Amino acid sequence: MLEIPKLNLKDKVSPQEWQTRVDLAACYRLVAMHGWDDLIYTHISARIPESDFLLINAFGLAFDEITASNLVKIDIEGNIIDADCPFDINPAGFTIHSAVHQARHDEQCVLHLHTNETIAVASLKEGLLPLSQYAMFALASMSYHDYEGLAVNADEKKRIQDDLGNANFMLLRNHGGLTLGKTIGDAFMHMYDLTRACQVQLQIMATGMDKILVEQSIVDGIKAQANIVHTGLTGGQKSWPALVRRVYRQDPSFAS
Template identity: 45%
Template sequence: MTAQLQVETGRDARPATMSQAEWDARIELAACYRIFNRLGWVELIFNHITARVPGEDGHLLINPYGLMYREITASNLVKIDLDGNILGHSDWPVNSAGLVIHSAVHAARPDTHCVMHTHTTAGSAVACLRDGLDWNNFYAAQIYHQVAYHDFEGITVDPDEKPRLVADLGDRNLMILRNHGLLALGASVPSAFTALWTLQRACEIQLAAQQTGQPLQPVTEQAALQSSREALQFTKGVDAGREVFDALWRALDRDEQDYRT
């Protein structure tokens, strides 16, 4: 987001000991948490969005455990290393369940800047279906064969699960955690967000269509492959999804700006 408001507000509030790059990353991530809240992608104080700290190898930003997404601000995000150790001062702990998933992905995928995990009703419902995501809708076709699966092993607090999760993810940026929820990653916050939004919409439409009890109209493999090649939100690398995310960010700034503090 290049709006003048972000630059001025971010610099005014930045602690003197923090780099501008880290503060800008904090503002963007805090905005993302607030956008999730507006979309209803929340699960009380649970779930996580993590982002790397620019210029600091192996350092991540994560939400403080105990706060709702609408309470997240740039300054109360917690900086941790890949082992979950808190770096610097924090008034809040971090959730060990989130660390297993997020630290595993960040460690295994250096191409990943941001990792998002949700328990939305639609996403978790599709995760409970034996056949998982059905490709026969507009949004699912755009991520045709781009979604990995990982079997449920219980609440994700056991570090021994990390290698299996990473192996199942491979080089894909979307994953359905069976009986659990959704996972998305990207080279930037906007690219991860747009990938997750597409998967979320695919799940919502699938469930709505299945509730009619009518057979689904199949999408041909050729059409699905064409859709996945033409989806604009996935064709710009690190800038993928920037226009969508910035539009939501502008709407957020019109109504609330305390996340910048």
């Protein structure tokens, strides 16, 4: 069995960077715990506060092998910052993330996954339908991007940015889902809502029965209602500590 290089960066980076590393590693583990990972593929990236640098997974590691220290620090062009870093990144996967980070400096985290449910709904002509409460959150800030093959063409970045606009949810046609958030917790909760919305939609469609669609006026008002529920905090801020505690209980090595 090939051994993963052991790193310990806790006392070698700023407190802001270390906290971002711990939260991002927790997010990778949560994705694996939910069964949303895709072997060594797909990515979650996060901007280090007060810097122009990003963190992303090392190419070749499974999501349940990600730790705070083995995340790779890169610039917006995908260049690895630390000269002694023993890992590489997947340049094809970074195309999508760099496009989003370049356009949306206000958002810290970008999460892109290939779950069966998001691929299936992204491949339906009508896309996500207002069929559940989970769908309300996504539809209040939804966008779509047409499939252009593997994301290796730099020209596609501009089209991704244009299609995303100010949305926090995106279904990439025939490909999967993408969410972003001002915190890592926000991005994760957005993906949770999007995935559950897609799961419920497919289950409803499988019944073959007539569907009841929620009125657009309710979709339009869902953000204001969510602010009341979360007392001014975002869903990610409210739930993130509990989610991180769950990861610690399962395997605290993520924070090393």
